[in-house]
Amino acid sequence: MRVMVIIKANKDIEAGQMPDEKILTEMGSFNEQLAEAGVLLGMEGLHPSAKGARVKFTGTKRTVTDGPFTESKELIAGYWIWRVKSMAEAIEWVKRCPNPTGQESEIEIRPIFEAEDFGPEFTPELRAQEERVIARAAELAQAEKA
Amino acid sequence: MRFMMLMIPKGYETAKPGTMPDPKAVAAMMKYNESLQKAGVLLALDGLHPPSMGARVSFSGGKPKVTDGPFAEAKEVLGGYWMIQVKSKAEAIEWASRCPGGDNEVIEIRQVQEFADFPADVQQAASGFAEMQAQSGQRKGS
Amino acid sequence: MAVTATDTHRSIDAVWRIEQAKLIAGLARMVRDVGLAEELAQDALVAALERWPQTGIPDNPAAWLMATAKNRAIDRLRRKALMARKQDEIGRELDARLELAVPDIDAALDDDIGDDLLRLVFTACHPVLSTEARVALTLRLLGGLTTDEIARAFLVAEPTVAQRIVRAKRTLAEAGVPFEVPRGGDRAVRLASVLEVIYLIFNEGYTATAGDDWMRPQLCEEALRLGRVLAGLAPDEPEVHGLVALMEIQASRARARLSPTGEPILLLEQDRARWDQLLIRRGLAALERAEELGGAQGSYALQAAIAACHARARTGADTDWARIATLYDALSQLTPSPVVELNRAVAVAMAHGPAAGLALVDALAAEPTLRGYHLLPAVRGDLLAKLGRFEEARADCERAASLTQNARERELLLARAASLGRSKKVPSA
Numbered sequence: 001m002r003v004m005v006i007i008k009a010n011k012d013i014e015a016g017q018m019p020d021e022k023i024l025t026e027m028g029s030f031n032e033q034l035a036e037a038g039v040l041l042g043m044e045g046l047h048p049s050a051k052g053a054r055v056k057f058t059g060t061k062r063t064v065t066d067g068p069f070t071e072s073k074e075l076i077a078g079y080w081i082w083r084v085k086s087m088a089e090a091i092e093w094v095k096r097c098p099n100p101t102g103q104e105s106e107i108e109i110r111p112i113f114e115a116e117d118f119g120p121e122f123t124p125e126l127r128a129q130e131e132r133v134i135a136r137a138a139e140l141a142q143a144e145k146a
Numbered sequence: 147m148r149f150m151m152l153m154i155p156k157g158y159e160t161a162k163p164g165t166m167p168d169p170k171a172v173a174a175m176m177k178y179n180e181s182l183q184k185a186g187v188l189l190a191l192d193g194l195h196p197p198s199m200g201a202r203v204s205f206s207g208g209k210p211k212v213t214d215g216p217f218a219e220a221k222e223v224l225g226g227y228w229m230i231q232v233k234s235k236a237e238a239i240e241w242a243s244r245c246p247g248g249d250n251e252v253i254e255i256r257q258v259q260e261f262a263d264f265p266a267d268v269q270q271a272a273s274g275f276a277e278m279q280a281q282s283g284q285r286k287g288s
Numbered sequence: 289m290a291v292t293a294t295d296t297h298r299s300i301d302a303v304w305r306i307e308q309a310k311l312i313a314g315l316a317r318m319v320r321d322v323g324l325a326e327e328l329a330q331d332a333l334v335a336a337l338e339r340w341p342q343t344g345i346p347d348n349p350a351a352w353l354m355a356t357a358k359n360r361a362i363d364r365l366r367r368k369a370l371m372a373r374k375q376d377e378i379g380r381e382l383d384a385r386l387e388l389a390v391p392d393i394d395a396a397l398d399d400d401i402g403d404d405l406l407r408l409v410f411t412a413c414h415p416v417l418s419t420e421a422r423v424a425l426t427l428r429l430l431g432g433l434t435t436d437e438i439a440r441a442f443l444v445a446e447p448t449v450a451q452r453i454v455r456a457k458r459t460l461a462e463a464g465v466p467f468e469v470p471r472g473g474d475r476a477v478r479l480a481s482v483l484e485v486i487y488l489i490f491n492e493g494y495t496a497t498a499g500d501d502w503m504r505p506q507l508c509e510e511a512l513r514l515g516r517v518l519a520g521l522a523p524d525e526p527e528v529h530g531l532v533a534l535m536e537i538q539a540s541r542a543r544a545r546l547s548p549t550g551e552p553i554l555l556l557e558q559d560r561a562r563w564d565q566l567l568i569r570r571g572l573a574a575l576e577r578a579e580e581l582g583g584a585q586g587s588y589a590l591q592a593a594i595a596a597c598h599a600r601a602r603t604g605a606d607t608d609w610a611r612i613a614t615l616y617d618a619l620s621q622l623t624p625s626p627v628v629e630l631n632r633a634v635a636v637a638m639a640h641g642p643a644a645g646l647a648l649v650d651a652l653a654a655e656p657t658l659r660g661y662h663l664l665p666a667v668r669g670d671l672l673a674k675l676g677r678f679e680e681a682r683a684d685c686e687r688a689a690s691l692t693q694n695a696r697e698r699e700l701l702l703a704r705a706a707s708l709g710r711s712k713k714v715p716s717a
Binding site: 002004006042044045046047049051052053054055056057058059062064069072073074076078081087090091094095097099100101103104105106107108109110111112113117118 | 148150152166190192193194195197199200201202203204205206209210212219220221222223224226227229235238239242243245247248249250251252253254255256257258259
Binding site: 183184185186187189190229231232233234236237239240241260 | 298299301302303305306402506509512513514515516517520543566570
């Protein structure tokens, strides 16, 4: 299974503060371990929400608001995508992660939908589409094993 | 420039484990995903299972503490994301606006950090590892 | 939230970037002239810039732009007709032509647009145009880049680019190049021209160094985007997928290939943790598609397969050199060149030992095109050192150092030469 492992932002990160050298080095080492174990599929850092925007949907209307989004407690600073055998394995890895901010930090683990999660309630058209998605996922999985 | 389009679906914070998206919504979304792909801007996308199937780990000095989902205090949660490659934030916003989002859904657009975005000394610290690797590689004669 | 004029302009600009290629393509099919199509599209943009700040961006901007451009086309036809003063005749002809030329907008936008876009790709890359003209026209019509952006990307003056584009359109019109997708025997050659243009754009961006104008590395992204679009338009062409695979995998190394001070780092010395796994996965998937279509022996597919060997290796030591050597064998048969041969020699040496590699390198000694190429003596020096022929190796390293433009590389080569000078001689194997 795959999981998205999300590092939550705090005021300092949102203010554009760079992580200190010690954390960078420790994180680098942690990422190396993830890569060596074949767990690491991807990782990205996000610029603070001040550089972002939000689009709200109401019927056919779209309302655009520029960041920062100071009221939100759920801002993302960065994330990984991991391939693991179970949530338990993901949790174990997160416990080994160095504290990403050096202060109080929160990391959220969310399992990712895979094609095989979709059940029989889909129409034949969607089934065909789904088959293409599965074939695609298989391509990617094969590519990863290669 | 890369941007994440983070889908924040209304009410997903309380969705039960095993909640599946509505097939009609999926069909509309697949059409949208195809349009992103045809335009050559789509890099990746994923849907996330609800927070009730997730977990949180908090670090505050001492041992990391694990809490299983759902998370009562969370007013908004991530439902999925797209990663796109476009020339500007305005273009990312335009694509996000074309998403067949439901009422009161929100897409948050965030710019992805490129390594070159960081100041030189941070790059230096982060790449110290690379120098070590290259050196050890040379010593082994590889 | 107050929407400023600049915000609206940026939004219109974003819509334009997304829609303009399809708009030009659809118009080009109707008016049978790429230059005229672009002018009509520009007319529509001007109209949008005038109207949309008041009305807001329409729900279907593509349809609005197309309808507006078509109206302009009709206006122009009418004006031309009036000037010719054969009003009745032309009026009838016009009505007939208009009925043909105004198909159902929605249908046109969904189905034909893919074909039209493909027609535009082939037309912009037509071999009757010079390479620079093809590149400029492709970036303008398909990429939506302004002449200023193209100029900055290729380090030439803007008027030069503007001229190139004007002349390119004229050449296409004068040569009577039909607005169509080539079929049959012509198709392979025409497709090769398209792929060449896209890869040229990619390489121009790939050679950009830190401190360059932002538009230069942007070229890699634009080339990748064009490649991906083409893969969607021509999904049965293996070499399209091969090229996309090659570009995705090369791009995956972007974050690892320059030092913090902006100097290039050799592939074998790069921090592989910094290789973008997402792009590598995309590249491997594209390569697999090329192979499934029977295109494993295509030039781009072979190059991509070589890049894939490196991409799959977690460390330099894990590299499947035997496979790379085999792939270079195939590539050197298909597109022989001294540089390919030199790369083949390196791979053969890694796979089968330095003596085998040295034999291939020595065969290149007299090659005129490699005369000033520092990597030839650099590779030879490396192989000689591995064979214990230190004196000869030292000489080659010094020669390589004298030929390279790169300061860091020169330092490394001179240091290597110095340490070889101090090495004890060992009887050669």
